[in-house]
Amino acid sequence: MLQTSDGHGRLELFEYIHPEAIQSTPTRPNDIGMHRVAFSVDDIDKALEVAAKHGCHPLRGVATYGDVYKLTYLRGPSGILVMLAEELKKTDARIGPNDIDVTFDLRSDTPPGKDPDAASPTLRSYHQRLWSKPLPLQNGARFDLAASNPRRYLHHKSELGEFFLSSDAIIRTFRRHVGAASIMAQIPEEDQEAFSRQGYTIGGMMVFPGNRINGKQTINQRRGTHPLIADRFDLTLECIRRHYLRQDSPLSDTLTLYADFFNLFVDFRGYVNFFLLQDLVTNDYSAIRFFPPFTDVPPFTDVTTPAIPTSLPEYVLYRQASLEFIAARNARIAAFGA
Numbered sequence: 001m002l003q004t005s006d007g008h009g010r011l012e013l014f015e016y017i018h019p020e021a022i023q024s025t026p027t028r029p030n031d032i033g034m035h036r037v038a039f040s041v042d043d044i045d046k047a048l049e050v051a052a053k054h055g056c057h058p059l060r061g062v063a064t065y066g067d068v069y070k071l072t073y074l075r076g077p078s079g080i081l082v083m084l085a086e087e088l089k090k091t092d093a094r095i096g097p098n099d100i101d102v103t104f105d106l107r108s109d110t111p112p113g114k115d116p117d118a119a120s121p122t123l124r125s126y127h128q129r130l131w132s133k134p135l136p137l138q139n140g141a142r143f144d145l146a147a148s149n150p151r152r153y154l155h156h157k158s159e160l161g162e163f164f165l166s167s168d169a170i171i172r173t174f175r176r177h178v179g180a181a182s183i184m185a186q187i188p189e190e191d192q193e194a195f196s197r198q199g200y201t202i203g204g205m206m207v208f209p210g211n212r213i214n215g216k217q218t219i220n221q222r223r224g225t226h227p228l229i230a231d232r233f234d235l236t237l238e239c240i241r242r243h244y245l246r247q248d249s250p251l252s253d254t255l256t257l258y259a260d261f262f263n264l265f266v267d268f269r270g271y272v273n274f275f276l277l278q279d280l281v282t283n284d285y286s287a288i289r290f291f292p293p294f295t296d297v298p299p300f301t302d303v304t305t306p307a308i309p310t311s312l313p314e315y316v317l318y319r320q321a322s323l324e325f326i327a328a329r330n331a332r333i334a335a336f337g338a
Helices: 044-052 090-094 121-131 178-184 189-199 219-225 233-244 252-257 259-263 268-274 312-337
Strands: 036-041 063-065 069-075 081-087 154-158 161-169 205-209
Touching (some): 189 312, 219 233, 233 252, 233 259, 233 268
Parallel strands (some): 036 081
Antiparallel strands (some): 069 081
C-alpha cells in the first residue's frame, strides 16, 4: 500500500498468486469500468519527461480541457491507464480581491445541514483570493493557494514547503453553547441572529493548517476544545503571539506542531499584517486587544476566569467588542481589495 505525499490518498499494488494472473487486451480511455489512476501534477511537461525515462509516453498527445486542465494518458504497468492533469487556472488566485463582498452572509450559499467553513464555495474563493499574495521578507515568494482538489480545502506547495489549510469561523457567539444558555435565553432571537450574520461575513473567518500531525488535534480543533480558549479568537491570537516569543500558552504544543507555517510570516507583526488582524492588537503589536472579561484581567493568569461570558452585561460587552472587530477587519479587507 503506497501513500501519496499529501497524506490524503493511497494506491494499492497487488499480485495474484491464485488464480494465476492472465494477460488481457489493454483498455482504452473511453472503455467503461475502473481501470485507471489519475495524478494531479504541477507541470505536465516535466512529469512526461520523468515518465519517458521509464518508457511511458502519451497515447494521443496532450489535450487542453476547457482552458482549465492540460490532460494526457499514459500506458502504465500491466496496461493500466495513467492520467496526468495540470491545472491551468492557478494564476486566478493572483487576481485582486476587489470583488469580495464584505457584507455577504457566507451561510447563504452553503447547502442545508453543512458547515460554511467546508461547504461555502464563496468563502473558499474569498480565502484563496485574499491570502494568495507575497509573504513578508521571503524575497518576493508568494503564498499562492490552489483550490482545485476537492479533498483539499486550500493547498500550497513550493520551495517554501507544503501546506494544507482549512477555514474556521473565528467569532464565537455562544449561541448554542450549553454554558451560555441562561444568557442566550435573555436575548431576543433576532439579536442573536444579527450577531451570527455578522460573524459569517469574511471578516469573521480565518484559515489555519488543516492537516493533523501525529494524530494530534489541529489548531481549529484544539482551540475549540481547550476550556481556557473556548474557540475565542482573541485568546487564540494571544497564544500565537506567545508562540512567536517562545512563551508558554494553552496552545503551545499544538502551535509548535505547525511551526513551519508560522515561520512563513517571520514574526507576530508579519502574521498579523498578512491576515489583516491589526485591529485586534495594540499599535506596537505587543499586546492583544482582548474582549471582555479579559480587558481588565489578563488571560491564563487566573484559570478560574472562564472564557465564556458569565452574565448578560458581560456578554453584551463581549458581543459589542466582537462586532467592532468584524467591522474593522471587513473595512481592511474592502480597502485591500480596492
